[in-house]
Amino acid sequence: MHSIPGRRVIMALFLVFLLLPIYWLVNMSFKTNAEIVSTMTLWPHAPTLQHYKRIFTDESWYSGYINSLEYVVLNTIISISVALPAAYAFSRYRFLGDKHLFFWLLSNRMAPAAVYALPFFNLYSAIGLFDTPWAVALAHCIFNVPLAVWILEGFVSGVPREIDETAFLDGYSFPRFFIKILVPLIASGIGVAAFFCFMFSWVELLLARTLTSVQTKPIAAIMTRTVSAAGMDWGLLAAAGVLTIIPGALVIWFVRNYIASGFALGRV
Amino acid sequence: MDKTVNQKAWFLVAPVFLVVAFSAVLPLMTVVNYSMQDTFGNNQFFWNGVGWFKELLDPSTDLGGRFLASLGRNLFFSLVILAIEVPLGIVVALSMPRQGWTVAACLVILALPLLIPWNVVGTIWQIFGRPDIGLLGYVLNAIGIDYNYVSNDIDAWVTVIVMDVWHWTSLVALLCYAGLKSIPEAYYQAAQIDGASRWAVFNAIQLPKMNRVLLIAVLLRFMDSFMIYTEPFVVTGGGPGNSTTFVSIELVKIALGQFDLGKAAALSLVYNLIILIVCWIFYTVMTNAGAERKVQAESEPAVDFKASAGLKPVPALKPKEGVA
Incomplete structure (x- = not known):
């Protein structure tokens, strides 16, 4: 199959677009509620499993x-x-x-x-x-x-x-x-x-x-x-x-x- | 290949007929029944004839106004998402890697949004877009764009549209990818020998081969966006005001919120009728395209053979592996 120029960049951008909201959800699930509400952090600074523990x-x-x-x-x-x-x-x-x-x-x-x-x-x-x-x-x-x-x-x-x-x-x-x-x-x-x-x-x-x-x-x-x-x-x-x-x-x-x-x- | 006439085939179809009739015909009769009646509670019903339908199609009444407004919004929404998702899906399909493990990885990631429960899709975007805790909302506000999907109509619309693009572009892309994969390599070699430009290859080879799947994509997307309910309901709840209230949201409000059975039933029937008409057009165009393909296949049988062999690639590859 013949593809278009710049295809790697386009594909990468699109995959990032798809994964970013999902990443944000995963990211939040490992944070405490205090961290979610108080600060904007790109990854959980104090990772916790408390939410998963509660569900299970x-x-x-x-x-x-x-x-x-x-x-x-x-x-x-x-x-x-x-x-x-x-x-x-x-x-x-x-x-x-x-x-x-x-x-x-x-x-x-x-x-x-x-x-x-x-x-x-x-x-x-x-x-x-x-x-x-x-x-x-x-x-x-x-x-x-x-x-x-x-x-x-x-x-x-x-x-x-x-x-x-x-x-x-x-x-x-x-x-x-x-x-x-x-x-x-x-x-x-x-x-x-x-x-x-x-x-x-x-x-x-x-x-x-x-x-x-x-x-x-x-x-x-x-x-x-x-x-x-x-x-x-x-x-x-x-x-x-x-x-x-x-x-x-x-x-x-x-x-x-x-x-x-x-x-x-x-x-x- | 001609099919033989055999009335006994009905025995094979009977289970499907029974299951679908049970879930479709019985409830539909209830809807028709309700649509002709009015109730003041206590399970007492009164004959109302076509009263509800008259009201529904008259924009000056409350019911008609709400229905026609939500219908307009829904049509606009469907057109916008089609205008974005179809070209984007084609571009993404053309950008797929050719071979190796990246193909499988891309396919899995592309399919991921399709398998997320619809209310979770809503939740994801609800969180993602919030100015206080969501990455998107936070970044947009930080760079000076005043973005808040809860209070601003346009922001709410943009959020709902971007969410739908996020959710469903993959479907268009995967369909187009399936179409592209069925093009024999010989076509490209011929194009190369002729010195065809990139655009000519797309226009003369790839686009015609994608016709059928694009048709499926456009119509599936139209239908599904026309009955969208869960995702905008979770994100905006139909608001701010009524600005993102689509037909399904309006219908559920009337039926399960106000328990206005007559009005809801009349709305359901008209809604269903619109979908049925579009579906009929879809079916006719599909079967005509199938017939055209058959005629085309008879004139160039070798090509069709290759295309249909693309469906089950495993037996074709096996001898090669044995040699290696």
């Missing part, structure tokens, strides 16, 4: 991370397992209403979460799922399932049809072909789709906050508690923020080689 020892704090991860993982599993057969169907067959169905799915990916907040609240209260991880996991399906279908359809289309035909000639039944042959072939695509489901479920707050109250509050909602009568607990807020970045960073590290094609939704 206080159950009302660390349970938030567990709650969030719980519905994110549930949602990823549901999304991928229902999207896989559908992606195969969209990629290989024409059937009544296929194009309309695909468009309808896609339009749900674009629907603003704010529109659904209140009706979801009513719906999940009525069926007794309110304040469980299932409610959030199912609610997040509205944008993750269409996305998973879309990405996986691209990857399934990359598998030559001859492979299906050969497998069926060899006497494979459909479920066996699906699990033994197709799934391993598009494993990287499944990884990319799972990454996207994880990402969009992890970063969403509005629905997650609306559908939970006490038992399963996500970490994002708990973070708003740092405002108290004594003012903002900035250090604690920063530490909680840093800890929400870590799962995402870990996930990126594992899929870094697939990021580029994944972001093009398998369609470049």
Whole structure:
């Protein structure tokens, strides 16, 4: 690939621009509140782990991370397992209403979460799922399932049809072909789709906050508690923020080689 | 490659249909139901027909004024961030290192802002921009610029826009990078032999190859910025005054703040309709581009083969590694 002149400088500047606010958050999480409020220091002069210690020892704090991860993982599993057969169907067959169905799915990916907040609240209260991880996991399906279908359809289309035909000639039944042959072939695509489901479920707050109250509050909602009568607990807020970045960073590290094609939704 | 007609495929699609219908159709029916009614509390509802819709589209009423103002702000916001993020994303994609460990490092750092929960993105910028404890606010004030996003409209706008650029330019850059990577090296060699200038290479080779991904980027960014809620809500709370109140913020205020179900539902439907129309344009343009690509591919099959092979580079590289 041919690049432009001065590319190293541009890239370096952009990366600094991306990292500077994150650095500031990390920096603050290691400072005492007294240091944050009183002086402007570029690095913590009296580094402290007190904020992290508090999060890891206080159950009302660390349970938030567990709650969030719980519905994110549930949602990823549901999304991928229902999207896989559908992606195969969209990629290989024409059937009544296929194009309309695909468009309808896609339009749900674009629907603003704010529109659904209140009706979801009513719906999940009525069926007794309110304040469980299932409610959030199912609610997040509205944008993750269409996305998973879309990405996986691209990857399934990359598998030559001859492979299906050969497998069926060899006497494979459909479920066996699906699990033994197709799934391993598009494993990287499944990884990319799972990454996207994880990402969009992890970063969403509005629905997650609306559908939970006490038992399963996500970490994002708990973070708003740092405002108290004594003012903002900035250090604690920063530490909680840093800890929400870590799962995402870990996930990126594992899929870094697939990021580029994944972001093009398998369609470049 | 023609697809075979097979109605049994519906069995494969049924799970998706059920899951999405459960989360989309049922709530949407509730919204339609509310939008036609008025309530004075106590769960007593009255038929209101299209009253709310009339009010919503009439700028002289309170509801209509608020809706149209937030819609205008939101459109302006979307246009500004597109005008910044798309060119910047292209430049960043062109600046990606060619090989080595730096590629992976750059990709990971680029993707990092995308995986930060949206309210934390808001928190990061809230802290970063504060004149008393934030680096940005402190430095700007120290060099003599009076910057305070809590009390000044323009500062609040600039903060929200810079935050969105910080948050989402990477998406555009990564999409463009994926597009650039699919260009076969032979194209560049041909250009070099012809003595093409840097600009000619960009204009004639790279830009056309990025068309499709740029389309995805522009439309994804438009949709997502059009329904932005969490980040500006955390940073500015929609203020100062109403200056950064976007449509979603207005909607949540009406629905969950005032519990004005009828008005909120009517707003939701109109909002959804706008998104649906844009989405339809997106889908049509995408499928047309796909059809065009197919025609193009048939006329030059070798190129298309290479482009699609770029998706799964591992098997192509393996024999080479074995030799080495």
